[in-house]
Every structure is written in C-alpha cells, then in structure tokens.
Amino acid sequence: MNRRRITVRAGVLAVVALLAASCGSPGKPVDPAPVGDAGWPQPAHVGGPDASAGGGSDTSCNPLASLAPDKGISIPDGSTMARIKKSGKLIAGVDQTTYLFGFRNPTSGNLEGFDIDLVNEIARQIFGAPEGHVQFRAITSGQRADVLKKQQVDIVVRTYSITCARKKDVQFSSVYYVAGQRLLVTKESKATKLADLSGKKVCAAKMSTSAAKIATDPAKLVAITVDNWSDCLVMLQQGQVDAISTDDTILAGMAAQDPTLQVVGDRFSQENYGIGVPKENTDMVKFVNAVLENIRNSGAWQNSYRRWVEPSLGPASPPQPQYQ
Structure with missing residues (x-):
C-alpha cells in the first residue's frame, strides 16, 4: 500500500469517527428554569387609598x-x-x-x-x-x-x-x-353598587373626588389609585381590579370602547x-x-x-x- 492510499484511508476514518461522535448520546438534559404564574404588568405609579382627594366634604x-x-x-x-x-x-x-x-x-x-x-x-x-x-x-x-x-x-x-x-x-x-359617580364592571360581574364590592379592588384616578368616595365608603373597598382613567380601564380588562368607580361620563366612554364592560347602578354622587x-x-x-x-x-x-x-x-x- 503506497503512502497516498494510507493518507486517504486515514482521512476517511477520521470523518467516520467524527460522524459517530456527533450521533452519540447528548447526555442528561439541563432542566429549564421553573416557570410560575406571570402577572400582568401594572401601570406606573399605582397607589392606594386617598381619603382627602378632591375635598368634597368641605x-x-x-x-x-x-x-x-x-x-x-x-x-x-x-x-x-x-x-x-x-x-x-x-x-x-x-x-x-x-x-x-x-x-x-x-x-x-x-x-x-x-x-x-x-x-x-x-x-x-x-x-x-x-x-x-x-x-x-x-x-x-x-x-x-x-x-x-x-x-x-x-x-x-x-x-x-x-x-x-x-x-x-x-x-x-x-x-x-x-355628572354622577357610578360603577363600571365586566358583564359577568353581579355588582351593581359599592356595597357589593366589599373587600374588592376598585380603581379611581388620584386626586379625584371619586377616589375620596372609594377610600371612605363604609363598604371597606380596596382602593386602587392611578394617574389616568385609561390605566383603570386596562387594569379592569386584565382582571387586576374588580371595578372602576367615577363619573358616569367617563365610564360611558370606557364602555363604548369595550363591549365586555357595562356601567351599572344609580348615581351616588353629584x-x-x-x-x-x-x-x-x-x-x-x-x-x-x-x-x-x-x-x-x-x-x-x-x-x-x-x-x-x-x-x-x-x-x-x-x-x-x-x-x-
């Protein structure tokens, strides 16, 4: 066997060995990172109750x-x-x-x-x-x-x-x-007044008379306050709050944008x-x-x-x- 045949044969054997190695067992797979429940991101500056907002009691x-x-x-x-x-x-x-x-x-x-x-x-x-x-x-x-x-x-x-x-x-x-304050809820909700939402999250804009009403109502609501009413709308759509409460004029605009929502109850403020x-x-x-x-x-x-x-x-x- 001449030197050229030896060289070619060695090259073929090297390729076969490489292919065999690539088809071998990949080893034990690495466990992926555990995945938990991912909550919806909240709007900026979400806050809690503000009983003094609006000054309606003066x-x-x-x-x-x-x-x-x-x-x-x-x-x-x-x-x-x-x-x-x-x-x-x-x-x-x-x-x-x-x-x-x-x-x-x-x-x-x-x-x-x-x-x-x-x-x-x-x-x-x-x-x-x-x-x-x-x-x-x-x-x-x-x-x-x-x-x-x-x-x-x-x-x-x-x-x-x-x-x-x-x-x-x-x-x-x-x-x-x-205008007058009312409630906006999903059409699946049975709430028609603040008393139906005791212990539930109700959203209003910061420094509004609506926020003051939510914070001081005897129903003991969980008041959530945000910068803009559109933030409340997003949070209701994502299930982060149970209702929005503010003037019926504002709520009517939200309901007009989302047919899954409805304005309910009588006015409880002027x-x-x-x-x-x-x-x-x-x-x-x-x-x-x-x-x-x-x-x-x-x-x-x-x-x-x-x-x-x-x-x-x-x-x-x-x-x-x-x-x-």
Missing part, C-alpha cells in the same frame, strides 16, 4: 356660585384675555385619555371631545377662530390644581368637579356639566364640572362665564352633547349657572 362655601360675567363678550386692554390674544395662544390643560370628553383621535391625531369643544369655543371668542391658536397641554387629574397655581396654563377643562376645598386654590367658572382658572385671573373667570352663557343659549352646548355624550347617556340640557 361645605364652607357655595361651590357652584361663580363670578357673574360682564355684559357681552369683550377683551379690555390690559386684561388677561388681551395678554393671551397678544401671545397668540390659549394654553389649556386637558385630558387626552378620556373617550368622549378629551381624547386623541387615533386617525387624525387631533384632540376631540366635549371638553375640547369648550376650549375651542373660548379660543374662538378671543382670536376669531380656534385653529392655530390653542396649545393643548395633556395633564393628569392630580396635576389640575398645580398647573393653575403655577400659571402654566390659562384654563383647565378636564372633567374638573367644583368643590369648596378646590376653590381655596383656584377659580372656577359656572357649572357647564353635571359632580359639577367647571372650568378651572388661576386664582388671580378674576377677569378671565368672568370672560369664560360670558362664553359659557353664549354656548348655552346658541345651541352649541346641545350640539356638542348630542355628538359626544347623548348616544351613551341619553338626552340632557345645559345646567343653569349660579353667580355670586
């Missing part, structure tokens, strides 16, 4: 009495409205997560809803048209008072319930909408929405009230309500204003 004033508007809608020199007009922008604190009242249209990217219509009408009375003259600032419920006290916005239009405690820090317009204004700007309060008078009397309130709210909550009329 009865030291008539919360609904606002400053009477001047005759007509005018913008005097040196007024807050004149400053806003000169700046070219009305800065409005609003919601972008509450369907029907203040939400971002996923198709157009624009903010829409009943509250947004009010902002646009106020801008129209200052500039002649709202287009290009409104700077929307999306804020949480808990930020409403802060942005007004720091004068970071000109107005807040964000389902803002008027209370005496809140009026110590900010000014309010006359009431532009009356929530009077007003437009928030920095404490110092009394002229702006009077101006906003004049605009609201025009909105009520011109049919603009009714048109906006029919578009956004009536399909979910039925017919309604604008509340009559009270003035000091």
Whole structure:
C-alpha cells in the first residue's frame, strides 16, 4: 500500500469517527428554569387609598356660585384675555385619555371631545377662530390644581368637579356639566353598587373626588389609585381590579370602547364640572362665564352633547349657572 492510499484511508476514518461522535448520546438534559404564574404588568405609579382627594366634604362655601360675567363678550386692554390674544395662544390643560370628553383621535391625531369643544369655543371668542391658536397641554387629574397655581396654563377643562376645598386654590367658572359617580364592571360581574364590592379592588384616578368616595365608603373597598382613567380601564380588562368607580361620563366612554364592560347602578354622587382658572385671573373667570352663557343659549352646548355624550347617556340640557 503506497503512502497516498494510507493518507486517504486515514482521512476517511477520521470523518467516520467524527460522524459517530456527533450521533452519540447528548447526555442528561439541563432542566429549564421553573416557570410560575406571570402577572400582568401594572401601570406606573399605582397607589392606594386617598381619603382627602378632591375635598368634597368641605361645605364652607357655595361651590357652584361663580363670578357673574360682564355684559357681552369683550377683551379690555390690559386684561388677561388681551395678554393671551397678544401671545397668540390659549394654553389649556386637558385630558387626552378620556373617550368622549378629551381624547386623541387615533386617525387624525387631533384632540376631540366635549371638553375640547369648550376650549375651542373660548379660543374662538378671543382670536376669531380656534385653529392655530390653542396649545393643548395633556395633564393628569392630580396635576389640575398645580398647573393653575403655577400659571402654566390659562384654563383647565378636564372633567374638573367644583368643590369648596378646590376653590381655596383656584377659580372656577359656572357649572357647564353635571355628572354622577357610578360603577363600571365586566358583564359577568353581579355588582351593581359599592356595597357589593366589599373587600374588592376598585380603581379611581388620584386626586379625584371619586377616589375620596372609594377610600371612605363604609363598604371597606380596596382602593386602587392611578394617574389616568385609561390605566383603570386596562387594569379592569386584565382582571387586576374588580371595578372602576367615577363619573358616569367617563365610564360611558370606557364602555363604548369595550363591549365586555357595562356601567351599572344609580348615581351616588353629584359632580359639577367647571372650568378651572388661576386664582388671580378674576377677569378671565368672568370672560369664560360670558362664553359659557353664549354656548348655552346658541345651541352649541346641545350640539356638542348630542355628538359626544347623548348616544351613551341619553338626552340632557345645559345646567343653569349660579353667580355670586
């Protein structure tokens, strides 16, 4: 046998040995890491009960009495409205997560809803048209008072319930909408009132009058508080809470987005929405009230309500204003 044949034979035997090794036993498999139940991730800043939120128990004033508007809608020199007009922008604190009242249209990217219509009408009375003259600032419920006290916005239009405690820090317009607290649950739930949820988790937004009611109700609910109502909706859909409790206006928007949910029970509170204004700007309060008078009397309130709210909550009329 010559040297070449020996070399070829050795190469073939090496390949066969390699293939045999690759087909051998792989040995004992390694156990994978144990897998337990994986819970749903929670929204940021989830908290517990807040009994002081909203200050609804303060009865030291008539919360609904606002400053009477001047005759007509005018913008005097040196007024807050004149400053806003000169700046070219009305800065409005609003919601972008509450369907029907203040939400971002996923198709157009624009903010829409009943509250947004009010902002646009106020801008129209200052500039002649709202287009290009409104700077929307999306804020949480808990930020409403802060942005007004720091004068970071000109107005807040964000389902803002008027209370005496809140009026110590900010000014309010006359009431532009009356809502009431109810419950949102899954259609499989048998709960129709807070008493049915004793020991159960109920969600509300931080610094809201709804959160205060949940925290202090004798049913001894497990209060869960979050930054935005949309966080409550996600937690209910994922089974992290048993119900959401807040104004029927907000709940109606959630139910409209998810047919597996329903608004139940009677109203167990009255929530009077007003437009928030920095404490110092009394002229702006009077101006906003004049605009609201025009909105009520011109049919603009009714048109906006029919578009956004009536399909979910039925017919309604604008509340009559009270003035000091």
